Amino acid sequence: MRISDTLAARLKEFGVELRPSVPLSEKTSLGIGGTTDQLLLRKSETIPDVMHLLANENIPHRFLGGGTNVLIADDELPYVVLHLPTSQPGMRVEGNAAYVDAAADLGGMVTFCAKRDLGGMEGLIGVPGSVGGALRMNAGAYGTQIGSYVREVELYRASTGKLEILRGDDIRFDYRHTSFAVEDVMLRVKLELPSKPFKEILALIKVCNEKRRASQPLNQKSAGCIFKNPPGGSAGRMIDELGLKGHRVGDAMVSDRHANFFVNVANASCADMLRLIDEVRERVRVSYGVELDNEVIFWKN
Numbered sequence: 001m002r003i004s005d006t007l008a009a010r011l012k013e014f015g016v017e018l019r020p021s022v023p024l025s026e027k028t029s030l031g032i033g034g035t036t037d038q039l040l041l042r043k044s045e046t047i048p049d050v051m052h053l054l055a056n057e058n059i060p061h062r063f064l065g066g067g068t069n070v071l072i073a074d075d076e077l078p079y080v081v082l083h084l085p086t087s088q089p090g091m092r093v094e095g096n097a098a099y100v101d102a103a104a105d106l107g108g109m110v111t112f113c114a115k116r117d118l119g120g121m122e123g124l125i126g127v128p129g130s131v132g133g134a135l136r137m138n139a140g141a142y143g144t145q146i147g148s149y150v151r152e153v154e155l156y157r158a159s160t161g162k163l164e165i166l167r168g169d170d171i172r173f174d175y176r177h178t179s180f181a182v183e184d185v186m187l188r189v190k191l192e193l194p195s196k197p198f199k200e201i202l203a204l205i206k207v208c209n210e211k212r213r214a215s216q217p218l219n220q221k222s223a224g225c226i227f228k229n230p231p232g233g234s235a236g237r238m239i240d241e242l243g244l245k246g247h248r249v250g251d252a253m254v255s256d257r258h259a260n261f262f263v264n265v266a267n268a269s270c271a272d273m274l275r276l277i278d279e280v281r282e283r284v285r286v287s288y289g290v291e292l293d294n295e296v297i298f299w300k301n
């Protein structure tokens, strides 16, 4: 989708930088995605005005964080993509509280807090992407989930059209699902973290990194787990038991290291990846009677 020069000029007054015709395949860890205009929201205080303007002009939009959990359709996209600037996001610690901008890198936040003797989030060290994406997804690994530490989230709230602060208790954090509305934009978070000596945190971080390196295709293009685990089960184990590791549709392939990671081995299209997802889901349904839900978020055309 293209933003007209007139609209671009009005958006500029709100501190929005237009980046025209961005190939989203370059912005996602899967290396898949069509082209559209990107709007960089440089002033968080003007976001309500920006949203109002986009609504008035009938411009559909989606918010992209680090792009590590999205599968985006091919070709020209019928929506623009909003993004927060990632250079120098704010992070500070006061006692056991950490205040972090949503644009910050999640792993960077874990190490920043660790160096100040605040732990608890060691399991999240290898989860790529932004703090905002982690909040939306309630990112978790090795027994840790970000939601457990959230005390406040500052956000643009679509239901009121205003910037607000939500208390952690008022947000539901479930398995890879939260109660934020689709159009909410997370801007900042306050976390409360347990005190722990840096050395201890570092030792746990090393263990988690080793586990990841041993089991995940970290040098290939992926979006992490494609499916959520069904209650009490493991999507990866079922896919593995069906002998589907290495199964391909075009350049989309079930990883031969981790059966719930689907990788783009060269130039996979979104259509290839979707067919692979559907084929695997169907095989699991027929063999196990289990309907797998996507963990990866699919943005249609």
Ligand SMILES: Cc1cc2nc3c(=O)[nH]c(=O)nc-3n(C[C@H](O)[C@H](O)[C@H](O)COP(=O)(O)OP(=O)(O)OC[C@H]3O[C@@H](n4cnc5c(N)ncnc54)[C@H](O)[C@@H]3O)c2cc1C
Binding pocket: 029, 062, 063, 064, 065, 066, 067, 068, 069, 070, 102, 103, 126, 127, 128, 129, 130, 131, 132, 133, 134, 135, 136, 137, 138, 139, 140, 141, 184, 185, 186, 187, 216, 218, 222, 223, 224, 225, 297
């Ligand atoms: C190699 C690899 C390993 C992974 N391992 C794990 C793991 O162990 N555990 C795990 O939970 N995930 C894992 N993931 C998935 C992914 O890293 C997480 O879901 C991550 O938190 C997504 O963050 P992101 O910034 O990349 O979000 P994106 O992919 O950009 O977006 C995901 C969703 O969040 C929304 N979003 C992003 N930022 C904001 C914001 N500021 N405001 C509002 N909405 C926003 C987007 O609109 C979209 O709906 C892995 C991915 C990869 C590639």
